[in-house]
Amino acid sequence: MKSDKISEAVVRRLPVYLRFLNELHTREIATVSSQELGQKLDLNPAQIRKDLAYFGDFGRKGIGYDVPYLIEKIRHILKLDQPLNVALVGAGNLGHALSNYNAYLQDTMKITAIFDSYKPKVGQKINSLVVQPMEELGSTIREQGIRIAIITVPEFEAQNVADTLVESGIEAILNFAPVILKTPSNIRIHAADFTTDLQSLAYYLQDGKEESEHEKQ
Amino acid sequence: MKSDKISEAVVRRLPVYLRFLNELHTREIATVSSQELGQKLDLNPAQIRKDLAYFGDFGRKGIGYDVPYLIEKIRHILKLDQPLNVALVGAGNLGHALSNYNAYLQDTMKITAIFDSYKPKVGQKINSLVVQPMEELGSTIREQGIRIAIITVPEFEAQNVADTLVESGIEAILNFAPVILKTPSNIRIHAADFTTDLQSLAYYLQDGKEESEHEKQ
DNA sequence: TAGATTGTTAATCGATTAACAATC
DNA sequence: TAGATTGTTAATCGATTAACAATC
Numbered sequence: 001m002k003s004d005k006i007s008e009a010v011v012r013r014l015p016v017y018l019r020f021l022n023e024l025h026t027r028e029i030a031t032v033s034s035q036e037l038g039q040k041l042d043l044n045p046a047q048i049r050k051d052l053a054y055f056g057d058f059g060r061k062g063i064g065y066d067v068p069y070l071i072e073k074i075r076h077i078l079k080l081d082q083p084l085n086v087a088l089v090g091a092g093n094l095g096h097a098l099s100n101y102n103a104y105l106q107d108t109m110k111i112t113a114i115f116d117s118y119k120p121k122v123g124q125k126i127n128s129l130v131v132q133p134m135e136e137l138g139s140t141i142r143e144q145g146i147r148i149a150i151i152t153v154p155e156f157e158a159q160n161v162a163d164t165l166v167e168s169g170i171e172a173i174l175n176f177a178p179v180i181l182k183t184p185s186n187i188r189i190h191a192a193d194f195t196t197d198l199q200s201l202a203y204y205l206q207d208g209k210e211e212s213e214h215e216k217q
Numbered sequence: 218m219k220s221d222k223i224s225e226a227v228v229r230r231l232p233v234y235l236r237f238l239n240e241l242h243t244r245e246i247a248t249v250s251s252q253e254l255g256q257k258l259d260l261n262p263a264q265i266r267k268d269l270a271y272f273g274d275f276g277r278k279g280i281g282y283d284v285p286y287l288i289e290k291i292r293h294i295l296k297l298d299q300p301l302n303v304a305l306v307g308a309g310n311l312g313h314a315l316s317n318y319n320a321y322l323q324d325t326m327k328i329t330a331i332f333d334s335y336k337p338k339v340g341q342k343i344n345s346l347v348v349q350p351m352e353e354l355g356s357t358i359r360e361q362g363i364r365i366a367i368i369t370v371p372e373f374e375a376q377n378v379a380d381t382l383v384e385s386g387i388e389a390i391l392n393f394a395p396v397i398l399k400t401p402s403n404i405r406i407h408a409a410d411f412t413t414d415l416q417s418l419a420y421y422l423q424d425g426k427e428e429s430e431h432e433k434q
Numbered sequence: 435t436a437g438a439t440t441g442t443t444a445a446t447c448g449a450t451t452a453a454c455a456a457t458c
Numbered sequence: 459t460a461g462a463t464t465g466t467t468a469a470t471c472g473a474t475t476a477a478c479a480a481t482c
Contacts (some may be wrong), residue, residue, distance in 0.1 A: 008417075009449070019395060033463060041397055045463095046451055053465055059463040062458035079419045086415070087297055090377060093314035100310055104412045109419065118373035147422055148415065172418040174411065178236060186401060188421040190414050194391065195321045198303070198365065198406050200225075201389040202296045202326065204405040205364055211361035226473070250439060262439095263475055272443055278440040279482035 010051045016041060017048070018074045018106075033064035075106065083146045084109040087170075089161050090152035091116035091124070091131045094176060096152060099127045107191050107211075111150070113140050117157065151175045155188040227268050233258060234265070235291045237324075241284050250281035252360075277313065292323070301326040302361045306378050307369035308333035308341070308348045311393060315367060316344045328367070330357050351378075355385040368392045 020040055022044035024032055034052075038045035050056050052065070055077050059065045075081045088095050088111050095114065102110050114126055117134045124131045132140060140146070149170045153161050165173060172188040175181055178195055222415050237257055241249055251269075255262035269275050271281075276282045292298045305312050305328050312331065319327050331343055334351045341348045349357060357363070366387045371380050375394035382390060389405040392398055395412055
């Protein structure tokens with residue numbers, strides 16, 4: 001296949017494939033079929049083959065996919081085969097927590113700068129990074145060539161932070177604040193708001209447990 | 218419209234509507250149109266009308282939606298109009314961070330119990346909750362009528378924790394661990410893994426910035 | 435009454451899945 | 459050669475959007 005415009009759904013599955021492939025690699029499994037992948041990841045094998053075929057012919061008919069080779073390919077597609085510095089804005093509990101995850105981020109992707117507007121926070125050390133004041137956001141982003149930022153500030157600050165990030169040339173934002181950020185269309189934003197996640201989960205609870213009366217359907 | 222089977226995409230938008238409606242309510246705005254909602258939330262107005270119409274006729278032609286009334290309705294649909302206790306399993310940095318968000322969770326939804334398997338953690342106080350040992354998971358879930366759990370344990374523990382939660386009668390899980398959990402089909406699971414989020418963001422970075430050579434397309 | 439806006443049907447668009455020839 | 463599994467086309471399914479009659 002190759003090319004076409006790739007849908008976001010496809011792109012979002014690639015890291016999931018990658019994660020499992022890495023596990024297979026650790027277990028020294030050399031080859032995997034779309035069938036096996038699908039079973040493990042709860043996906044249709046045809047979908048997996050189609051997803052991968054958007055980017056190239058990575059498999060071998062009758063055999064399956066070579067694990068190390070496919071890892072290399074997906075890492076390249078996701079640009080995880082080059083150094084990628086990430087900025088974290090908001091050094092509260094959540095920011096602190098996320099800064100621990102560098103190890104899960106595929107060696108080349110790394111949180112390399114942390115910012116906070118709250119003066120007493122500035123200068124504190126979090127996992128060997130010194131919290132910087134917001135005033136240094138622009139210059140640090142440019143100096144370190146940071147292209148992705150994570151927003152973990154309170155909701156009322158989030159839009160301001162996003163504006164500053166955009167001005168500083170950031171290309172993509174992962175937003176944990178519970179607001180819809182307005183940014184130019186060339187900036188990629190993912191919402192990572194767990195409160196809306198939890199609230200939508202509540203919908204699926206069985207009816208009539210904590211309740212008492214009528215309530216049919 | 219009413220009934221039909223509601224798609225997950227629809228359910229996931231409801232909390233977003235609710236959040237903005239609450240903001241309007243605070244600003245004492247009494248009425249809102251699908252047009253205005255769509256503009257603020259970056260959604261098609263027809264989609265919003267259709268989403269809401271699945272659950273009832275909440276609007277008034279020529280007028281729009283009454284804000285307090287729609288809030289009440291959405292809260293009911295999402296079961297956020299009844300007390301809903303949530304368990305948090307994993308009292309590490311991330312669990313600690315999430316436990317601060319009770320305020321954002323709509324008064325009736327609340328994290329009311331925290332568990333950790335690491336003995337020195339047990340007994341510590343986190344936001345007025347005492348960390349409990351894993352052994353008490355089942356009994357506390359039953360006693361408190363907990364129906365939703367959040368998993369913030371390391372990946373290698375996550376499946377075990379999920380199994381225990383399922384045995385204890387939990388109905389829905391929000392999983393922050395970077396693994397695909399296997400559970401019975403009647404258990405609702407949402408993945409909230411920010412590492413895959415970040416990795417998929419990298420895909421959208423402009424090509425040829427940090428790189429040097431060829432690399433066409 | 436004229437203008438606004440809903441709820442809903444029909445049209446469109448896009449994503450998932452099935453099926454199968456190609457081939458290892 | 460027989461069995462397995464890919465890449466891809468076609469079929470299906472589902473979600474989004476447009477359009478508009480109903481009506482406040």
